[in-house]
Amino acid sequence: MQSYDYLIVGGGMVADAAARGIRELDESGTIGILSADVDEPYTRPALTKKLWTDPDFTWDQVPLGTADDTGAEIRLRTLVTAIDRDGRAVEDEAGERIGYRRLLLATGSRPHEIDAPDSDRVLFFRSADDYRRLRELAAAGGRIVVVGGGYIGAELAAALVQNDVAVDLVFPSAVLGDGTFPLELAERYQDLFRAAGVRLVAERRVAEVVEGASPDDALEILLDDGSRLRGDAIVLGLGVSPVTDLAEAAGLTVADGVVVDELLATSDDAIWAAGDIASYPDRLLGRTRVEHVDNAQEMGRAAGRAMAGSGEAYRHTPYFYSQVFGVRWEAVGTLDPDLDTLIVDVGQDESGPRTVVYYRDQTGAPVGVLLWNVAGATDAARLVLAESPTGTADLRGRIS
CATH class of the missing domain: 3.50.50.60 (FAD/NAD(P)-binding domain)
Structure with missing residues (x-):
């Protein structure tokens, strides 16, 4: 052995x-x-x-x-x-x-999966192998249906449309990103996709995927309201x-x-x-x-x-991020738009407003910080969470 x-x-x-x-x-x-x-x-x-x-x-x-x-x-x-x-x-x-x-x-x-044909035109996207196959499908042209409005689905829809692929984006919420961002910011986020030419299919889930009789036939995607989409491939980012x-x-x-x-x-x-x-x-x-x-x-x-015996505790509080259409957002902590949110605009650049959002618990203390087009501020966001200021005026001036 x-x-x-x-x-x-x-x-x-x-x-x-x-x-x-x-x-x-x-x-x-x-x-x-x-x-x-x-x-x-x-x-x-x-x-x-x-x-x-x-x-x-x-x-x-x-x-x-x-x-x-x-x-x-x-x-x-x-x-x-x-x-x-x-x-x-x-x-x-x-x-x-x-x-x-x-x-x-x-x-x-x-990756989460749904019942779907075992086909190389149906991708539950996760790996480098999936990337290589999606590249082949994108190069062939046609229309690709992307399912899921989270990180993977949104990023793939943005990536594909910027590579001259016709894209449908199917997602279950009313506004793209409204499970992460406050409504004002979610609408701003959704507008990026609409302006780029992504066809948005909101408040829908996929009920069934049907493959045609021949490899050249389009896939048929049945949605939960009975409507149908057709695509040359389908890529699913369902968490x-x-x-x-x-x-x-x-x-x-x-x-x-x-x-x-x-x-x-x-x-x-x-x-x-x-x-x-x-x-x-x-x-x-x-x-x-x-x-x-x-x-x-x-x-x-x-x-x-x-x-290897360091004896050191893990003390890093991680940040997470996404980037679409030249807009990058970063965050630390909990992003739950059902919480009380404080939205602070801190300037403007070529890609639009620069915004900080504080997500606050019942005491008014921040439990999450979103940085929309605000670079180099994740340490400041961590400090806000560590110090937990509850005053609105104090929070407004923390990150600029």
């Missing part, structure tokens, strides 16, 4: 950051990465952003170079199916056992769920994610968890779980260092 000093299950950005974190403290310990993906670790946000919109950003810049930089041995197309905690080993779907001294679970998330099955089956503590302490250790002192799956104690937000790239990179590095 092959064994590693550090074994990482999962091959995404967390795995890359963890391997680098290990190497900061341990130059020689063996590192193994077991990935179910077909690609070595890569920068995932590029799949819906820069690869579509920045001609100077090419596929060569997507791989992270994990193996070359850290010496980690990466096994692709390797699905781990069980953890033997007593034997300090994992087992893959082929029945091979791989040993570990210390284990990191970085299994990420899986994700953390992949915690492996941890649950191994008897680790799981509650909306794999529960870890401030050192990112699980209920087994030889096993850590990081990234999308980790429920951790955030110093500003309380116990939480974050599915965004900043957390993947920072927590991955912290987990690697902790596995």
Whole structure:
């Protein structure tokens, strides 16, 4: 049985950051990465952003170079199916056992799916492989139906229409983004898509996808009100769920994610968890779980260092962001438009107003900060959450 000093299950950005974190403290310990993906670790946000919109950003810049930089041995197309905690080993779907001294679970998330034909024109978008296939479909022209108004769906609709693809965007809310932004900002956000030529199909969900008799026939998409759309392909961004099955089956503590302490250790002192799956104690937000790239990179590095004996608590409160049509928004904390919101315009640039939104609890204290076209202010947003000012006048002057 092959064994590693550090074994990482999962091959995404967390795995890359963890391997680098290990190497900061341990130059020689063996590192193994077991990935179910077909690609070595890569920068995932590029799949819906820069690869579509920045001609100077090419596929060569997507791989992270994990193996070359850290010496980690990466096994692709390797699905781990069980953890033997007593034997300090994992087992893959082929029945091979791989040993570990210390284990990191970085299994990420899986996309939500609906019943749909098993077709290469129906994509539940998540991976680099999905990106490559969508590129082929986009190059063929025609119309693509994008389903979902969250990060992935909105970014893909924006990416496709900017690459001369006719796009329908189907989403369940009344206004695109109104589950994240206050109505005033959601309408501003939606107008970006309408102005770019995206056909918006609001307050609708997909009931069924029907494939034509031949590969050249359009797909037919039946919506929940009985209406129909036709498209040459359909790409679905319906959110994700953390992949915690492996941890649950191994008897680790799981509650909306794999529960870890401030050192990112699980209920087994030889096993850590990081990234999308980790429920951790955030110093500003309380116990939480974050599915965004900043957390993947920072927590991955912290987990690697902790596995190598750093003894350092994870103290980073992550931010998250999206970028469409030249507008970038960033946020820290909870973005719930049902909360009381304070909207502060702090200027203007070529892409429009620059706005800060504070989301406040019943006491008036901010629990989330949205930065719309406001660059370089995430640390200021964290400070607002840490100090929790309740006065409206005080908040208005905090970020400018």
